[in-house]
Amino acid sequence: MKWPAHGGQPAKIYHLTNLTKSEKVYDFSANLNPLGPPEQVKQQLPQSFDFIQSYPDPEYVEATRIVSKHENLQEKNVLLTNGGAEAIFLIAQLFSSKKALIIEPTFSEYRRACDVYNIEVISLSLSIDDDFSLPLNNLLTKLAEVDVVFLCRPNNPTGTMVSFDEMKLIIQKANQHETMVIVDEAFIHFAPSEFEDLSSLLANYPNLILLRSLTKIYAIPGLRLGYIVADEQKIHVLRMKQIPWSINSVVLALLPALFSDENFIPKTKHWLQEQMCQLKTELKKLDFYISPTVVNFYLLKDTVKNNKELFHFLLQHQIIPRHTQTFKGLDGDYLRLAVRSEEENNSLLHVLRLWREQQ
Numbered sequence: 001m002k003w004p005a006h007g008g009q010p011a012k013i014y015h016l017t018n019l020t021k022s023e024k025v026y027d028f029s030a031n032l033n034p035l036g037p038p039e040q041v042k043q044q045l046p047q048s049f050d051f052i053q054s055y056p057d058p059e060y061v062e063a064t065r066i067v068s069k070h071e072n073l074q075e076k077n078v079l080l081t082n083g084g085a086e087a088i089f090l091i092a093q094l095f096s097s098k099k100a101l102i103i104e105p106t107f108s109e110y111r112r113a114c115d116v117y118n119i120e121v122i123s124l125s126l127s128i129d130d131d132f133s134l135p136l137n138n139l140l141t142k143l144a145e146v147d148v149v150f151l152c153r154p155n156n157p158t159g160t161m162v163s164f165d166e167m168k169l170i171i172q173k174a175n176q177h178e179t180m181v182i183v184d185e186a187f188i189h190f191a192p193s194e195f196e197d198l199s200s201l202l203a204n205y206p207n208l209i210l211l212r213s214l215t216k217i218y219a220i221p222g223l224r225l226g227y228i229v230a231d232e233q234k235i236h237v238l239r240m241k242q243i244p245w246s247i248n249s250v251v252l253a254l255l256p257a258l259f260s261d262e263n264f265i266p267k268t269k270h271w272l273q274e275q276m277c278q279l280k281t282e283l284k285k286l287d288f289y290i291s292p293t294v295v296n297f298y299l300l301k302d303t304v305k306n307n308k309e310l311f312h313f314l315l316q317h318q319i320i321p322r323h324t325q326t327f328k329g330l331d332g333d334y335l336r337l338a339v340r341s342e343e344e345n346n347s348l349l350h351v352l353r354l355w356r357e358q359q
């Protein structure tokens, strides 16, 4: 069976499993902000029609200014990209034919980008026995062996967050070995404010590159936008490698609307923490293992019954989890679930209760 490498593909999943998909399904397989996109984007979308008839500025000067200001970064340190995905592939090009370390299970595109650019990969594994926390000492000893480390913070699919201090230690040590550290902060906007992003380390550590996605927090995967944060020289090198006009003029025209509600991200964080708190309580009552997530998705495991059967059971009840067949080390024995609207989360809980009653 050829499992799709990403969530958000309900028709494919039903086709693969030979199950019947209803008109109405609850898609828990894509990790998007259930509150978004911002209202202003919906209102402005018709007006942005005119922009499809013109090429975007290939240097994205004005858009870079808007994004940098909104994200509290300096323009010279920012390169806009067609989502976090383009950022990963652009960065990987810098390490063609070198050696990388990836900590699994994690987002599959690091490994795919390494394959594309002939980068040898060694990996370390997170384990449920340690609640998917980073094997720090093991990681530190591997740094001398590789040219680059890909780290996802918060991590997809576990939702776990390595502390700022641990990250600083890793980056410091890596710097001593001239090893680059690539940190994917695609989900950082969902994390509670006490979890600091790593942009403050950029000035002191030239071996650090950050990438972020705006498609998740603003729920615009169809429009697509992301960016890389690095020192000026690396931004210049990466810009030279970027395909011209890779970012579309519609999303660029919608930037002011995207950022017009100053409260959008704080509102999302607040709402998410409330939902997550309720969900965790209910899921624990039902005796499921949940990864210690700080964001809008989590790994769930039934420690009693078969998780592959649970996957099918949920699909039969029109709930679509993200399978974990393609996450190294998870092999289908977990489900990744997004936090959705309260109504959808309640439907999920209802079906999970039915599953438990079947025992």
Ligand SMILES: Cc1ncc(COP(=O)(O)O)c(C=O)c1O
Pocket (backbone or CB within 6 Å): 082, 083, 084, 085, 086, 107, 152, 156, 184, 186, 187, 212, 213, 214, 215, 216, 221, 225, 226
């Ligand atoms: C960890 C992580 N990084 C990057 C991406 C790419 O996101 P996008 O290209 O839609 O911005 C994803 C998408 O699922 C992801 O999970």
